[in-house]
Amino acid sequence: MAEVKRRRKKLRPQEDAIQFCRLKNDKNGLDGRFINDNKGRGVFSCTEFDKGDFLLEYRGDLISKEECERRQRLYHDALKVFMFEFRYNGKLLCVDAARDDGSLGRLVNDDHINPNSRMKTICVDGKLHLCLFATRNICAGEEITYNYGDSEWPWRCLTPCKVEPPPEINTISDSEIRETESCSEIEPSPLEINIHCLLEVKDVDMLTVVCDQSVSVDSSVSAASVEPEKVTPKMNILPSEDLDCVDKMSPVKEHVLNKKQKYCAPAEEVEEVCKHIVVPSAISSMDKCAECVGPVAAQKWLGLKCQFLLFKLHEWDQKRSLRMRSK
Numbered sequence: 001m002a003e004v005k006r007r008r009k010k011l012r013p014q015e016d017a018i019q020f021c022r023l024k025n026d027k028n029g030l031d032g033r034f035i036n037d038n039k040g041r042g043v044f045s046c047t048e049f050d051k052g053d054f055l056l057e058y059r060g061d062l063i064s065k066e067e068c069e070r071r072q073r074l075y076h077d078a079l080k081v082f083m084f085e086f087r088y089n090g091k092l093l094c095v096d097a098a099r100d101d102g103s104l105g106r107l108v109n110d111d112h113i114n115p116n117s118r119m120k121t122i123c124v125d126g127k128l129h130l131c132l133f134a135t136r137n138i139c140a141g142e143e144i145t146y147n148y149g150d151s152e153w154p155w156r157c158l159t160p161c162k163v164e165p166p167p168e169i170n171t172i173s174d175s176e177i178r179e180t181e182s183c184s185e186i187e188p189s190p191l192e193i194n195i196h197c198l199l200e201v202k203d204v205d206m207l208t209v210v211c212d213q214s215v216s217v218d219s220s221v222s223a224a225s226v227e228p229e230k231v232t233p234k235m236n237i238l239p240s241e242d243l244d245c246v247d248k249m250s251p252v253k254e255h256v257l258n259k260k261q262k263y264c265a266p267a268e269e270v271e272e273v274c275k276h277i278v279v280p281s282a283i284s285s286m287d288k289c290a291e292c293v294g295p296v297a298a299q300k301w302l303g304l305k306c307q308f309l310l311f312k313l314h315e316w317d318q319k320r321s322l323r324m325r326s327k
């Protein structure tokens with residue numbers, strides 16, 4: 001008797017992603033496991049995936065920039081690494097996956113040389129989701145990785161390597177899905193700081209995240225109690241015009257401090273204009289912020305450092321400093 005093999009029709013990657021976002025489940029064929037003390041855990045394929053396939057959702061609470069900053073002040077460093085900040089329609093948003101819900105998306109590691117997937121935004125029932133899609137065919141047993149962005153992530157310094165050009169945009173044919181990068185992407189252009197010059201302060205932190213008409217953002221106070229507030233629920237599958245490109249986070253443009261900085265003055269109490277040329281940099285956990293004296297590494301190792309002097313700064317403190325002065 002001829003065996004009739006019935007093959008289930010494969011969903012288009014976007015439909016597949018929408019289905020799993022709704023189900024709040026990870027698909028079969030992927031597994032999380034411990035790799036080593038350096039990397040911690042990672043996600044591996046137990047089956048083959050084709051280029052373009054939906055792999056996983058980076059599941060968590062979708063929150064505003066303000067709520068993200070508030071949670072970052074409360075969280076231990078070990079939890080902050082699960083906060084994925086990104087820009088959507090010019091607004092800074094974050095998916096907070098600090099709470100371990102058993103999902104695999106939060107365990108996917110970084111690879112900026114040869115990643116096999118890419119994070120994109122997708123809108124499902126009026127709410128944004130971050131989803132990983134394969135950027136090439138993936139064999140069983142491969143670790144799933146994506147490029148976290150251009151920041152100087154500390155683990156990248158451990159393995160000196162040739163940095164390839166950034167990954168191709170829109171390698172996945174479905175152009176309706178937005179490409180997204182972690183918000184920690186900062187252009188490596190030097191930024192000038194003039195300690196005593198208070199002129200021309202431009203507050204780069206005036207962007208307020210308000211609820212987008214098409215997405216719901218959780219701006220509630222508690223990390224645990226959160227049921228995202230729906231603003232304008234949309235139809236289930238959004239038309240393509242609702243799914244265009246995600247902007248990268250703008251780099252910090254300027255920094256001005258209004259107090260005498262003993263760490264930059266070359267001698268005792270000399271009133272001296274001290275110009276810092278700061279660049280975004282990975283800062284060690286031993287370094288203290290020159291502004292708030294807190295550990296700079298609390299901000300995911302990202303900070304600003306003067307190219308010439310022992311001056312290190314939280315990006316967050318820089319913004320606070322500007323805000324206080326503009327009052």
Ligand SMILES: C[S@@+](CC[C@H](N)C(=O)[O-])C[C@H]1O[C@@H](n2cnc3c(N)ncnc32)[C@H](O)[C@@H]1O
Nearest residue numbers: 038039040041081082106107108109110111155
């Ligand atoms: C979102 S978590 C990924 C899951 C993490 N490996 C774990 O065990 O929970 C991000 C953290 O994983 C680690 N990580 C990610 N990619 C890495 C890499 N290529 N090498 C070393 N550590 C990495 C870093 O500690 C980073 O802060």
